[in-house]
Amino acid sequence: MIPILYQTVTEGTVPTNYGVGALTDCIRCEVKEERNGTYELELDYAAEGIHAGDIEVNGIIKAKPNFTDDPQLFRIYKISKTINGRFTVNAQHISYDLSGKVITTGSAGSCVGACALLEAQAGDFTINTDKTVSASFSVSEPSSVRSWFGGKAGSLLDVYGGEWHYDNYTASLKQARGADRGVQIRYGKNLTELSQEIDM
Numbered sequence: 001m002i003p004i005l006y007q008t009v010t011e012g013t014v015p016t017n018y019g020v021g022a023l024t025d026c027i028r029c030e031v032k033e034e035r036n037g038t039y040e041l042e043l044d045y046a047a048e049g050i051h052a053g054d055i056e057v058n059g060i061i062k063a064k065p066n067f068t069d070d071p072q073l074f075r076i077y078k079i080s081k082t083i084n085g086r087f088t089v090n091a092q093h094i095s096y097d098l099s100g101k102v103i104t105t106g107s108a109g110s111c112v113g114a115c116a117l118l119e120a121q122a123g124d125f126t127i128n129t130d131k132t133v134s135a136s137f138s139v140s141e142p143s144s145v146r147s148w149f150g151g152k153a154g155s156l157l158d159v160y161g162g163e164w165h166y167d168n169y170t171a172s173l174k175q176a177r178g179a180d181r182g183v184q185i186r187y188g189k190n191l192t193e194l195s196q197e198i199d200m
Contacts, residue, residue: 001071003029003043005051006060009073011097012124014168015062023061025049027086031065031072035177036150036157036164039093041065041074047082055079061091073168095166098125098146107138111160115173118145118156129173133160149173 003026006019023029029043041063045052059076074091081087103121108114111129114137119127122145137159139148149164149171150157156173157164163177185191 001064002026003041003061003063004071005054006062006073007054007056009060012169014071014073019060019062020054021051023049023051023055025051029063031063031074033065033093039065039095039166041089041091041093043089044086045089047085047087052087055089060094061089070167072166093166094168095125095171096146098122098149098171099144101125101145102142103139103145103148104142105139107136109136110134111137111156111162111173113137114156114160118148121145124169126170127173128170129160129162131160131162131173131175135159 003023004018005021005023006015009015023043023045025046027044027046029041031041033039041061043061045055055076057076057079061074061076062071063074064071073094075094075097076089076091078090079087101122103118106117108117111131111133115127115129117137117139119125137156138154148155152158160173162173162175165172165174165177187194
């Protein structure tokens with residue numbers, strides 16, 4: 001899929017039109033998603049490309065992150081200077097907009113309740129879970145909604161575990177992503193080389 005550029009989008013809505021236009025002069029586009037970590041897009045664009053002047057910080061790029069997920073929205077947060085006729089654009093998944101939504105206080109006794117507590121302050125975002133774990137979750141001071149997803153003591157991941165899956169304006173805390181297909185990697189069968197490096 002060729003990435004598509006938008007100047008703005010309405011929160012909660014994934015546009016189906018071509019916005020400013022398709023970034024056909026894109027040289028490279030990569031999406032990196034770490035398990036319960038960063039979810040970012042990086043692309044290189046030709047300095048003389050048709051939409052080079054339209055790419056701005058806070059703009060939105062829609063791109064397909066992998067073979068299975070639907071195209072996702074990414075908000076541009078950094079544009080590098082032009083070098084060798086190209087520049088690099090960095091963008092974060094639209095779920096990072098939840099860093100600008102504030103929750104003051106609240107508590108819940110289950111994962112479902114904790115997600116509902118955060119969702120109440122998340123605007124047009126949906127926060128849900130398939131986990132039925134019961135444990136105490138508490139927000140005692142004003143902080144961003146997304147900061148409670150993980151990475152600190154008392155966060156949803158810390159209290160309930162699981163794996164986050166983001167689908168544009170929906171954040172889902174799953175028991176596990178993917179499925180066990182019974183595939184095994186065995187040396188001599190489908191693993192042809194194994195190397196080890198020791199660095200002092």
